[in-house]
Amino acid sequence: MTDEHGLNETVKLQAAHWLARQRSNLRTEADARNFQAWLAEDQAHGEAFEALTAVWDVAGSYSRDMRAGAAPSPASSSRRAVMAGLVAAPVAVGAGYMALLRPAEASTYATKVGEQQAIDLPDNSRALLDTNSRIDVLFNRDSRIVTLRYGRANFTVVSDRSRPFVVKAAEGRIIADTSNFDVRCDGQNSFVMVFSGQASVNLNNEVLRLAPGERVALMGRTIAAIDRPRPAAAGAWHSxxxxxxxxxxxxxxxxxxxxxxxxxxxxxxxxxxxxxxxxxxxxxxxxxxxxxxxxxxxxxxxxxxxxxxxxxxxxxxxxx
CATH class of the missing domain: 3.55.50.30 (Phage tail protein beta-alpha-beta fold)
Incomplete structure (x- = not known):
């Protein structure tokens, strides 16, 4: 069953589980890998996780004092109440967290025709914005999300296994860790070229893993082509x-x-x-x-x- 915002109840419960696990000081490397795999399975997973993260942030500042016997702060108590409500009452989740949800604030970068811009992202990753392009950047404690609205950008991503680096472009989602890659967005079509490292492209609940030197063209909701252009030619715009x-x-x-x-x-x-x-x-x-x-x-x-x-x-x- 889905709510009025199109979010599936089962997916919301899964997202609540992952949010709780991500906040836990018992989180393991296996948890990080499984979390990234869960995000890559379906675009709805990332959207549900972002929504729940916003609820968590609305509930107050996060306390990192997880010592046994420590009295919970008012902020952490209110967050536990939010999470308890999400897990114990699935029917109330939609109304509950959507009522709390506020539009997330994102940093926006844009270039005019003929301009390029180098951007230092909050996690020390870097973006190079091509001519006539725009990105929205939303980073928090649990996720790193960049939305390419139009144009083209190159990303140099630093590793943070607890926070996957996600680029949204048209119908596709690109999930990466340590890597360098281009993303281009033309209307409903997008193109991804990996120069180093690896990146996964999620489209229609299918995951395509790209190795260095591979480029994929996404036409709407269809993988149109995969090729291997010369990296020096494909990346010439960087200079x-x-x-x-x-x-x-x-x-x-x-x-x-x-x-x-x-x-x-x-x-x-x-x-x-x-x-x-x-x-x-x-x-x-x-x-x-x-x-x-x-x-x-x-x-x-x-x-x-x-x-x-x-x-x-x-x-x-x-x-x-």
Whole structure:
């Protein structure tokens, strides 16, 4: 049975068990591994755990004095009452904790077109935000959650086995420990590329584990493709470059346009189908247009905020 918020009662009880176990000073390495496996099984598990964690935080500051015979503080007493109510009365859980639940505060980082931003996260992990991208960061004592709203980001994750590092992007969830990986979110589609370490992708309750060098494309709720691109090419954007390896000019133009307010446009069906290779500096639309003109014989024309690539003979545009 689910409540009005779509949370299953059984899942909520499981989440209450894991929250209590995570708070216990008897927690073991096996508990940490089993907890991560439980999170990876279903997206609803993480959502239920986040909701219960918020209840715990609302109940007051957490006391770490777990010595036998120690009198519980008012905060810890109220939390025990909350957890007891969650476990003993499943029917009341939905109304009880949703009444207490408040919107979690998250740090938001965003870049404009042409910008990149390096971010130090609260756990000493790092994020590199690509052009025109946004992430919401929510870390607490039990979880590390980053939501990529749009754009692309690279994550360098430090180990914390008691708090899995989770990135949400479109329909997918990426769960990682010590690793470095890219995530890109375009509408309902997302792409994950692992450079080092390992990461698990959770989609439709299925778990896909990615090894270094592997990339997966998620189209909505479907795993569309898994490949192994050259890491140096896939990660070139980290240093402000884009590498094209025999791709259609139309695709290259779309990628270059992500980095510049000066839009590139192609006129001519034959030119659209031409292929291009090379290393290009992100945001330099004029230099890219000059190169295309040399390689294809296209004519280029600069207008207001645009550079046209026209399928005919012409001279490269001179950068002013």
């Amino acid at each position: 402000g470059r884009t590498v094209f390896e025999n791709i259609r000019l139309s695709e290259a133009v779309a990628e270059m346009n992500r980095y510049s307010a000066v839009g590139l446009e192609i006129q001519g069906r034959d030119l659209l189908e031409k292929h291009i290779s090379g290393v290009y500096r992100n945001g330099d639309s004029v230099a890219f247009a000059n190169t295309v003109a040399v390689l294809t014989g296209a004519k280029i024309q600069e207008t207001r905020g645009r550079v046209l690539l026209i399928a005919s003979d012409g001279q490269p545009l001179t950068k002013k």
